[in-house]
Amino acid sequence: MSYNKFSENTHAANYQSQVAVVGSGPVGLMMANYLGQMGIDVLLIEKLDTLIDYPRAIGIDDEALRTIQAVGLVNNVLPHTTPWHAMRFLTPKGRCFADIQPMTDEFGWSRRNAFIQPQVDAVLFAGLKRFPNVRSLFSRSLMAFSQDAEGVTLQLEDNEGKRETVQADWLVACDGGSSIIRRTLGISFDGKTAPNQWVVVDIANDPLSTPHIYMCCDPVRPYVSAALPHGVRRFEFMVMPGETESELSKPEKMRQLLAKVLPDPDNVELIRQRVYTHNARLAGQFRSNRVLLAGDSAHIMPVWQGQGYNSGMRDAFNLAWKLAMVVNRQADDALLDTYQQERRDHAKAMIDLSVTAGHVLAPPHRWQGKLRDGLSWLFNYLPPVKRYFLEMRFKPMPQYKTGALVAGNEKNSPVGRMFIQPKVTFSNGTQRLLDDAIGPRFAVIAWGCNPQWGLTDQQIAQWQQAGTQFIQVVPEVQLPAVRQQSTGVVCVGDTTGRLKDWFANQRHSIVVLRPDRFIAGMAIPQTLGKLMDALAVAASLRSHVVTTTIENKVA
Known part of the structure; x- marks a missing residue:
């Protein structure tokens, strides 16, 4: 099944495309942009009426910016970022015991950057207008799908109950952690739900206006204070046992939380507040014949290293070029098997890192917090250890050992790693x-x-x-x-x-x-x-x- 044009059959409300992408989050938008610039017919399908407009991810790294550069949109994204964004871990008394501010730009961009996701998503969506071969369908629920040796058939329903059919050569599932596509395929989603929740509060006209992000490891109630672009401040507070989302949403409770971090909790411009549960899960497989999982549908992780968004962008970059070559008949579809070979192990490594960072911020036991604070003093007198944290060397950089590459026998070979970009x-x-x-x-x-x-x-x-x-x-x-x-x-x-x-x-x-x-x-x-x-x-x-x-x- 191969199509060069979208169906113009307006009576049957049918669509044809070479690739259908379900989900218009950052991963789906990146997939559509890359495939679009490679001349591939893409249909982007989204359940909601518009892009999500509330802030979600707040950290974008150098690899993700390089991915956005590859589709020609990085100069439109940079105005919505704060480069060289440090992450500082504080003891309950306010002492900084880990100051993570990597200053490397080996991949062409600052390694850590703050950003506001809806603004960057909007840039990626606007970028699709460059490609007449990319179309978007919003307000469409995926009711069912099937696949055979020739392609994939999707059954959609709009907000008025009208049914539509999409026929595509390939389907990319970017439909989030609760992915209906993954569940329909019966693919496992291994891991566990974290026992704690966090309430996220975004405020306009930053009442603190201090730069960077601070992680306060307070055993009474850990919290995060993050400076974002355009004068936005994010606070995150751990939900304590017995508290509910409805209780935390009450004005008096919100005032009590903000009083922990602000001298005047009443004088704020609230953008929104939400409660999140931190999950750590990994799909058993990333490909099922003509269906591929990417982003949160393939893996979800706690937010503490800001790697959920960035891992999804790595998926998009890894998968998009391979799928483009297969659709353009430059490569056989065996190339797509290397997507899981290369991405799954690294996604797991980032999940483990994020879970570990969460335990540093909020140790399960009080004695672990005391041990952390004591060791932090020692780290200051061990320069190699201090550099390890300052330069963010603990972050496991992707290195593919097998897949679409030819590895040498040399020890410490750079094959499988990302190349520098000076x-x-x-x-x-x-x-x-x-x-x-x-x-x-x-x-x-x-x-x-x-x-x-x-x-x-x-x-x-x-x-x-x-x-x-x-x-x-x-x-x-x-x-x-x-x-x-x-x-x-x-x-x-x-x-x-x-x-x-x-x-x-x-x-x-x-x-x-x-x-x-x-x-x-x-x-x-x-x-x-x-x-x-x-x-x-x-x-x-x-x-x-x-x-x-x-x-x-x-x-």
Whole structure:
């Protein structure tokens, strides 16, 4: 089942698309943007009448910003962020025992940023207007769906009870932690619901206006105080045993909570208040034939490291490029199996980290809190340990060992990790981030040499058909003297010296990047051809790409 256009049959209220995305949260919006820019017909389906307009996630990391950069919207998102957002853990007496303020920008952006999710969601939604091949259906409930070897059929119902049918080649479930798609498929959602709840209070015209986020580890009632963009302040208070949401919503109770953190709890402009239960769950599988789970439908985690949103964006970036290649017949659908291979283990690692951070903030037992406070004094006198927290090294960075990559035998190989993104200089003298020279595609990046030298014409044609950018990097001062490159090779200057330093620490001079900026393999010019053949197998590139290229050259 393959469609190039949406159905124009207005009488039957039927729709056809190559990919149906259910859920217009950030993961669904990112999927639709990436697939849209790759020319794929997308139908975005949402149960609500509009995007959710109340604040939810408040932390966006450098990986998520790089994902948004890949669809050309990062400059629209940045005005709604606060970069270099520190996280400070406080004892009940107000002493800061962990000051987490990582200052690295290895991926091109600040590692920790505050943001207000509805504003960024609105940017992602507006971005869909660029693509005539992307349509949105709001106020549609998914009543049922089925799949076969050819595609997926969805039965929808609008607010007036009108039934509609959608036929798609693929279905991406971005419909949240209570995903009806996951439940219908019978996929397990393993984990547990945290025994505590938290009440979240958002206030306009920040009555404190101090920067950063503070996590007060008070055994009586732990709380969070977070500065957000545009003068918004978020407070989060732990719900104590015996308290109910209705009780906490009473004005006198809200005043009592705010009196803990403000000198005048009556003089505030309340945006909203909600009670959340923190969950930690992971789907048993991320793919069921033509249906794929992403974001909260695949995993949910406590908020303490701000990784729920960011893990969902990692899912979207990992899945979108693979699905685009399959739909565009550049790769076989076996490539989609690598999505779960690569993402599930890291999602679990982020769940574990978030649970641990929650125990630091609110230990299950009073003695654990005293032990934490005592150890924090010791950490201040152990510089390596202090740096471990300051630079956020405890955050498990994704590194894929298997999947759409060719791992080497070297110890500490960077293969499977995200590649750095420094500024580079183009031949016309402009300076931009590295990804702007790549676009939404594979890249072969060579230090100093021609990135096509070690490849045959057939291999070059195969990877160009798969959408590959060949890039030669030289010291910036050498740009004026670089000779005319082969067709399809872009030469850039190493503006900051970071690329030279990176390659100097490796055994190889050529790196192959996937569209999600993860390293798929490394080589030197003499071994590049062998690597690219192995990677073609790992990425399930369709063999007809080579055959067609050869036939065209003969003709």
